[in-house]
Amino acid sequence: MSVAERKLREKELVRKKIIDAALQLVKSEGWEALSIRKIADAIEYSAPVIYDHFANKEAILFEISQDGFKLLLSNIHKAISKKASPKEELKAFVETYWKFALKNRSYFKLMFGVGMPCCGEGKMKTEFGALQDIIYEIIKKIIIEKKTNIESACYKTHAFWSAIHGFTSIMIARSADVPQTMNVSVLDQMVVNIIENL
Amino acid sequence: MSVAERKLREKELVRKKIIDAALQLVKSEGWEALSIRKIADAIEYSAPVIYDHFANKEAILFEISQDGFKLLLSNIHKAISKKASPKEELKAFVETYWKFALKNRSYFKLMFGVGMPCCGEGKMKTEFGALQDIIYEIIKKIIIEKKTNIESACYKTHAFWSAIHGFTSIMIARSADVPQTMNVSVLDQMVVNIIENL
DNA sequence: TAACTTTGCTAACACTGTTAGGTAAATTTA
DNA sequence: TAAATTTACCTAACAGTGTTAGCAAAGTTA
Numbered sequence: 001m002s003v004a005e006r007k008l009r010e011k012e013l014v015r016k017k018i019i020d021a022a023l024q025l026v027k028s029e030g031w032e033a034l035s036i037r038k039i040a041d042a043i044e045y046s047a048p049v050i051y052d053h054f055a056n057k058e059a060i061l062f063e064i065s066q067d068g069f070k071l072l073l074s075n076i077h078k079a080i081s082k083k084a085s086p087k088e089e090l091k092a093f094v095e096t097y098w099k100f101a102l103k104n105r106s107y108f109k110l111m112f113g114v115g116m117p118c119c120g121e122g123k124m125k126t127e128f129g130a131l132q133d134i135i136y137e138i139i140k141k142i143i144i145e146k147k148t149n150i151e152s153a154c155y156k157t158h159a160f161w162s163a164i165h166g167f168t169s170i171m172i173a174r175s176a177d178v179p180q181t182m183n184v185s186v187l188d189q190m191v192v193n194i195i196e197n198l
Numbered sequence: 199m200s201v202a203e204r205k206l207r208e209k210e211l212v213r214k215k216i217i218d219a220a221l222q223l224v225k226s227e228g229w230e231a232l233s234i235r236k237i238a239d240a241i242e243y244s245a246p247v248i249y250d251h252f253a254n255k256e257a258i259l260f261e262i263s264q265d266g267f268k269l270l271l272s273n274i275h276k277a278i279s280k281k282a283s284p285k286e287e288l289k290a291f292v293e294t295y296w297k298f299a300l301k302n303r304s305y306f307k308l309m310f311g312v313g314m315p316c317c318g319e320g321k322m323k324t325e326f327g328a329l330q331d332i333i334y335e336i337i338k339k340i341i342i343e344k345k346t347n348i349e350s351a352c353y354k355t356h357a358f359w360s361a362i363h364g365f366t367s368i369m370i371a372r373s374a375d376v377p378q379t380m381n382v383s384v385l386d387q388m389v390v391n392i393i394e395n396l
Numbered sequence: 397t398a399a400c401t402t403t404g405c406t407a408a409c410a411c412t413g414t415t416a417g418g419t420a421a422a423t424t425t426a
Numbered sequence: 427t428a429a430a431t432t433t434a435c436c437t438a439a440c441a442g443t444g445t446t447a448g449c450a451a452a453g454t455t456a
Binding site: 007035036037047048051056057 | 411412413414415416422423
């Protein structure tokens, strides 16, 4: 049985090579310039081999965006775990989200791109849900602390998530013509303001 | 001189035909499926003719997104002009923005798509600016009315714009797996809340 | 009418995603 | 170990893409 195992391992390795090469290409040239033949070149196989591991090009981009979500979620969990109060957690959440978007534009565009060739129409249900759940739990804690209306937690989660995501999206989309200095302070102020009014 | 004028008119007409056909295709098949040859087919010319009017495919998408901005801005101006108070204006702004995104997904994706083949990196300066200016003016009026700190108008414009755009983007991006019922009420509540805390 | 400009075409280049079909190596079975 | 079978991988091809070169015909000007 060890032969079959080795083969499986080898196959998994090639699969990983494909994703790695694709991510590298996406990072350096943008997702629009990604091509199957470029990936094939990079991993030193012929192009059709890729179709033994992925149904099509979209599936590769999809998997990369999934990896992006895993990375973002892991970053957020790490950042949050160190904080003592829910308010600090919320701040850490935003800071991590923002830093992730800035440092991993390729991931961010693939993950949240409106009308991307991957990641559309209900595909990201669990990933979006996971992020939303984190916010919801923190906000719930703050509301309980503040003894305001707990039933507003769901709405407030949406509002918070919208504000943070909207700000980040706008900044990433038009990075060239936005004064870099004000960005972080606006974001900080936004969080403080939202927390105050929870 | 009338010959030259007629020629110019004719050329302008073909240009318009190209944009119209392209928009039609984008609306029916999505911007990813748009091809020069399809446009050429639709306008009953050969493909290279298109390059007498546009530098490349991106330029066509860019012009369509510009038209989208014009349409959105016109809608907003119309909606605002009917309102008596700045608060009503702000509500009308949001409602128009939201309706535009829902009814013209193709435009919206092209205009605000993170990492779109057109519309990236500083190209939309004036259009984004125009939208921001409208918000800014309304918010300034409300702040003056409320006699709160006028210097916060700029920051509050950013915050408001982020929230509205973030909400809309998220909803458009994952239209399939969001309960349609809550959308509008969440948006409404968001605006009311923001106005209260201006 | 002759020269020139514009218009629009066909053909081609260099790519793209994806599939079909074949070959040679690796593995399993007899 | 030899034959049979599976697998791994390739080349070639199809149908499509954006874009450019070069040519022919039509329209315009002198």
